[in-house]
Amino acid sequence: MSPPRALRPETSLLPPNTSPDVPVASLEKQEIGRTLLHVLSPHPKRRLRTEEELKWRTEEERRTLELRSGRLNEERLLIERWSFDLKRNDLQCQRMKKNNAGPEELEENQMVKLES
Structure with missing residues (x-):
């Protein structure tokens, strides 16, 4: 087993497996070219999606949004119904x-409305 690269006496700034005859500038250009190819080439696992997959995905997202908005609409309707019931109860109590209804009649009326 060889010692780590930093501890080797022949360590140089050149990349490994290169001869000192090759100019460093061309090695840098090669390295930049490899890096660009790596960055610009598509990742093998990131393949392009077909139109059918994109269409299916957008339909799923649309359905999800419809379900969410439907739930919100149901909640909104419940809130409106509850607020309407509260207002109606308040109006009946005021009437x-x-x-001049007695306190017993008011309590009975409120109890009946709470049960319904």
């Missing part, structure tokens, strides 16, 4: 107070 009964105007009609």
Whole structure:
């Protein structure tokens, strides 16, 4: 087993497996070219999606958004219904107070409305 590269006495700035006769500038150009090829070439696992896959994906996203918006609409309807019921109960209580209803009648009326 050879010692690590930093500890070798013949360590130079040249990349491994190169002869000192080759100019460093051309080696740098080769390295830059390899890097560009690596960056610009598509990754083998990242293949381009076909139109069919993209179409399916957009349909799935659309369905998901519709479901989410449907849930939001249901929640909105429930909130509106509850607020309407609360307003109606308040109005009925105010009417009964105007009609001088006794406290027993008010409590019974509120209990009946809470049960429904």
